Amino acid sequence: MRWTGLALLLLSLLGVLAQSVPEDPRDEAKRQKQLLLQTSGILPSDLIVEQGKDLFYTKRGPRGVSLEGCDFGLGAGVLQGASVQLPRYFADTGKVEDLDSRIRTCMTQLQGFKPEEVKRSEVVPLAFFIAAQSDGLPIQVRIAAPAEREMYELGQKLFYARSGARDMGCATCHVSYVNRRSGVLPFSDVLGKDASMSHWPAYRYSNDQAWTMEDRIRACYGNLGHPQPDFYSPVPIALQLFMAYQANQAKAELPGFLR
Template sequence: MNQRLTKALVGLAVATACIGSVSAQDSKVADELAKYREALADGNPADLLEAKGEALWSEKRGPKNASLEQCDLGMGPGKLEGAYASLPKYFKDTGKVMDVESRLVHCMMSLQGFTYEQATKNWYSKPGTDSDIEALVTFVGAKSNGLKINVPAKHPEEAKMAKMGEYIFYRRSGPQDFSCSICHGQEGKRIRLQELGNLTTKDGAGTAMKTWPSYRVSQGAVWTMQRRLIDCMRQARFPEPKYLADSIVALETFLQKNATGTVMETPGIKR
């Protein structure tokens, strides 16, 4: 056996050993993360926010002194079972594709008489300040727990939004020439030990979408999908979208379409 071939075989053996070592480490990390998530799931603080959301749903508030019990989230006035899992969708009364948060804000304005500014003032919680929107979303989301995500985006306006969301997902922009797909467009990627799901597949998108809204242990608060996506864009150094922006609803439509058929498990709990 010549010297070149010997070196090649030794190199291949070393590479194979390294790959095996990395694979074993990956498996160990995955096992430990699974144990961590299982421990977190034992007593989800989001349950308290869900109860608050239930109370807010039936409480008479605003200039019109009305509840949200006649709010139509796509299943008919006051019908909540499966509503979250079927959003975003097109609403004829507004002529827009809306997600759960934009629809709730619409109901707070039309049924309760709040202004847009009043309804969205505290759209996410801060230290010492709870968010009614987060509570309502958690309550509504829980009503889809155990049901399948169903956002086929067949209406022309829904299809248009899904296409827009797909474009945003793949579009590279910002000072780092970044895109959503760089982290979430292929298998086996990870950052800070956190797996980055492939959101272009049903399983990957389903894993990402089925557990939101989620309680984030590191933040000590429930995050909605709007907040999660806006924060993703901030971290990617994109121009930060406004709350309820069409770009966020479009991304949600694209991701929910990909996740269609996945069973909801919400509220979730994450690091």
């Protein structure tokens, strides 16, 4: 009886410990995704993709045209495989652009919107739709043009730089503290193993938000106590180019479904 009681006590303690260990957020995301599919038959990210599709094919703006004439790097209107090769250099702007900034470029150059008229509430669903056309494809980011090399080097410097009142930077969390937890989430290895770049843009089920990588980078800067970089500015584009190049050949899961 004594040993039986001790065994039951040990089993009870093990059960408590098992419950106290936070679940892997990737496994939890899969569970939440499956639960949503079972209950509603559709994911919020699917609805965002459809919203982006409507925006892409609808004739809009002062010039009354759709975005079908936009070149995302593989030719006008070619979307499959385009987002996994971004950021990249575009000769028509003379700049390295990511998906967000390229969408804005096409909305201004093709449709005639003024830069200040381009809404994030439209850029994000457009990014979801365009990225979804590359789901399952490997990331294939190049460093060929001089502007790409310069942007890559800037991204590398920004990633490893430590600054601010907390003396922290991207590498503090995503290199030095990989797999350690901040609250319920472990810091991911964005330079390869987790290939975080392969999951963005993504729907975040914990707060019902649709984010692109620019949103994610801006949030990280805010969490570190840094001023957030402007949308479409060199900082988020350079960081994306640096991280995406490290993630080359990782299979894209687009749009992502993350905590």
